[in-house]
Amino acid sequence: MSICRRVALIGAGLLFLGLAFECAPGTDCIRFSDCADGLTCANGQCVAPPGAGGDAGVEGGADAATEGAAADTGVVADTGSGSAADGGDAAGDAAGDACAPCGDAAVQADGAADAASDATAE
């Protein structure tokens, strides 16, 4: 097997490894479908559509996610709203740094996003 073929095979293997462990995209939106249900994409951010109830501008799916998760488990009552806000920031940071170790942070961000979807649906 020639050296060129070996290099190409190694490159192909690395490509698929990279794809397999791909990090989650950030919380910015570029398409409507990037946003969770009930949110729309405006100026690169997922926001509540005009005329919708609740907060006029929900910036970032991660914040909404954490707030929703905290409300589900009753954490807000125990720790206060300040902790919930901190949790939102942490989730946002995790999503922003999602490419650092391509694993836990991305998974946590995904989990927060899922919780956000649940909270929005409720």
Place this chain on the structure above:
Amino acid sequence: MNPMRWLVGACVALLSLFVAAPAGAQQYLIGGGASLSSGLEGGGSVGPRLTRTRLRLGGDLRIDESPDDILEFGLLAELQPHSAFGADLRYARAAGDHFRVDLGVMGILAPSSLYGICSSLVYRLPISKKAQIELGPEGDFFFLGTDLPDGVVIWQIRLQGGIRVDL
């Protein structure tokens, strides 16, 4: 016109129909393959950022008389973080033994629509008589569709890799 001369001419014309070598039938050459791609995307005030991973199951068709002109078609599935499905249709041109360039139209059809154009350069590395590994960059532009915010054109630069088989 002399009837005898007309008859001889007709016979020669009739005979030529059977003596002439028959034209060879065109043969279709078909291939199929699968590839994964991902890369960077942007549009409007966002980006560049990581784009969605895309799986493409495709086929290609050409005729033996003009093997460098290739018609390609594919089914697309965006895998993560959100799923979507679509299709593409491309014209490809072989550039040498190992390279191929293509240009075509692409559409994401469900759950929301997104339409645009695509182009790619592919390097084919033979691994057997009928199978090749394909690697190369791809550029996509989306400018129509219900999934597109107003005034936004999405660009994507992808690196794709996969396998193709001559059927």
